[in-house]
Amino acid sequence: MVSVKRKNAAALAALSVIVAACGGGGSDDGSGKAGASTATVEAPVIATQPVSASVLTDGTTLFTVVATGTGLGYQWKKNGVAIAGATTASYQTPAVTFADNGAQYTVVVTNSAGTVTSAVAQLTLQLSANQQAFENLILPPNAGSYYLHWNLNYSGGQTSGVNYAYSDYGLLPASPLTNGPQSNAQSAPRNFTNTLALPTSSSATRVLKNGGVLVVGSSSKVTYVSSDVRVDSLAVDNTTVAYSEVRSNYETVPLTGLVTAAPADFAHFHNSFFSNANILNATATYAAGSSYLKFAQTNKGDRYNVFDCTTATTGAAVTPCRVNTTLTAAMTAGIVSNSDGTTYVLANGTVRTVDGVSVWVATNPRPQSATLSSTVQYRIYFELGGNVYTGALTKDGTLLGGGYYVSNPAGATAVDRLTFLPFDIRMNKAAHDSLLAAMKI
Structure with a gap:
């Protein structure tokens, strides 16, 4: 005499084969949630570095970076210190003085996938x-x-x-x-x-x-x-x-x-x-x-x-x-x-x-x-x-x-x-x- 428990197991196995044959189910994106799909986010890459500049006293200059990636954020730094409000792809200096000669500017570009820091752009004062x-x-x-x-x-x-x-x-x-x-x-x-x-x-x-x-x-x-x-x-x-x-x-x-x-x-x-x-x-x-x-x-x-x-x-x-x-x-x-x-x-x-x-x-x-x-x-x-x-x-x-x-x-x-x-x-x-x-x- 076959037990009821063995009988139910066999029925379930047969049902599983039938469902699979009918193409039921969905994809698994690794999240454990069937049916979800997310594009891959790549870390930022700098395509064009900021360029060093020579400036007259009281002049200004514009530093610019070109980076690839989505959702990018920017932070410019002068001699390693973050510049308040300098958070776009370009930064224009205020009027420069003798104290700015040799100053080094960099920009940190970030998104959800990573961070990259630009090469140094140096500001040099020039004589007229x-x-x-x-x-x-x-x-x-x-x-x-x-x-x-x-x-x-x-x-x-x-x-x-x-x-x-x-x-x-x-x-x-x-x-x-x-x-x-x-x-x-x-x-x-x-x-x-x-x-x-x-x-x-x-x-x-x-x-x-x-x-x-x-x-x-x-x-x-x-x-x-x-x-x-x-x-x-x-x-x-x-x-x-x-x-x-x-x-x-x-x-x-x-x-x-x-x-x-x-x-x-x-x-x-x-x-x-x-x-x-x-x-x-x-x-x-x-x-x-x-x-x-x-x-x-x-x-x-x-x-x-x-x-x-x-x-x-x-x-x-x-x-x-x-x-x-x-x-x-x-x-x-x-x-x-x-x-x-x-x-x-x-x-x-x-x-x-x-x-x-x-x-x-x-x-x-x-x-x-x-x-x-x-x-x-x-x-x-x-x-x-x-x-x-x-x-x-x-x-x-x-x-x-x-x-x-x-x-x-x-x-x-x-x-x-x-x-x-x-x-x-x-x-x-x-x-x-x-x-x-x-x-x-």
């Missing part, structure tokens, strides 16, 4: 042509940037104690490109003559800044801005910025042959040296390697120069035009400017507040006969400590003049006799020494 010309003059092993200060007669003889000529030079310790702001202190003056004494004193440059009068020293701070050179002139504390200039359009010009046959720009800039036959030896020649650097200067920010109204001084205690009064009262009554040939009154300008100081600024520029420069200036009067003082405003962006030369000796007025120069000049040591050796006085 202007900055390279500047460094060729003022950085070691070069011997410095030389400048002549002089008061010499256009013709005839010179008088010691009245006429003079001296030089000084600046030398930067390192490039601002990768080392940041550099201090430049002018050298001690060197007498450029054998017969004339150095001036015993010179009128100091003073500016209205931070609510008071600052005396400008001989030191400056040099930085690079875009393709140009910025020079911040410092107060006598060697810390406070008194005023700033941006120098551009650098041009290096060689000097060869006879000293007296110098290019017109160089001769005009040093006018009396070349116009007066009593100053330079006509047979002297320039030493090998002599050259000068010509450039333009633009005022950066409004600059409020301060002048003495009466007695000449050299410190911060300038002489006032009016005492124990207000700016409004003084300007309502009017103040005579002998140098400008004008009586300025309140209606000739507007009053503004500069660092807490009330300043009246003329509407029209000062006459060129007063400034003897191509720099456009505006007469100012300001109230400080119960007194009223004077000066001149040079506005932001003004092209600064670089002196003048006598182009028409027979002119009826100073302006008729002179041509004003819109550029400045510095010499290298070879040119300086050549001119010095040619001096006859």
Whole structure:
């Protein structure tokens, strides 16, 4: 007799064969769930690596990566540190500074299947042509940037104690490109003559800044801005910025042959040296390697120069035009400017507040006969400590003049006799020494 249990097992086996033969059931995708299907996700692959870049100071650059894969995420890093918000296939840097030179950028690309890190793209700061010309003059092993200060007669003889000529030079310790702001202190003056004494004193440059009068020293701070050179002139504390200039359009010009046959720009800039036959030896020649650097200067920010109204001084205690009064009262009554040939009154300008100081600024520029420069200036009067003082405003962006030369000796007025120069000049040591050796006085 067959048991019921064996009988049921045989029936089940037969049923299983019948079901299989009928094609029943479904696929198994490995998940243990019949009928499920999922596409394979591949780890990201970088097809195009980010490229290293060379950038001017204050410039920006765009780093880009191309990667394959689905559901990709990005994270850019600078020197191994994640950059907040830099989570797309491209990253544009902010304006770069000297501290960014040599920075290394990478990007990590991820998805659910894996992660890949790009090759390093390096950022390198580059010199502009202007900055390279500047460094060729003022950085070691070069011997410095030389400048002549002089008061010499256009013709005839010179008088010691009245006429003079001296030089000084600046030398930067390192490039601002990768080392940041550099201090430049002018050298001690060197007498450029054998017969004339150095001036015993010179009128100091003073500016209205931070609510008071600052005396400008001989030191400056040099930085690079875009393709140009910025020079911040410092107060006598060697810390406070008194005023700033941006120098551009650098041009290096060689000097060869006879000293007296110098290019017109160089001769005009040093006018009396070349116009007066009593100053330079006509047979002297320039030493090998002599050259000068010509450039333009633009005022950066409004600059409020301060002048003495009466007695000449050299410190911060300038002489006032009016005492124990207000700016409004003084300007309502009017103040005579002998140098400008004008009586300025309140209606000739507007009053503004500069660092807490009330300043009246003329509407029209000062006459060129007063400034003897191509720099456009505006007469100012300001109230400080119960007194009223004077000066001149040079506005932001003004092209600064670089002196003048006598182009028409027979002119009826100073302006008729002179041509004003819109550029400045510095010499290298070879040119300086050549001119010095040619001096006859």
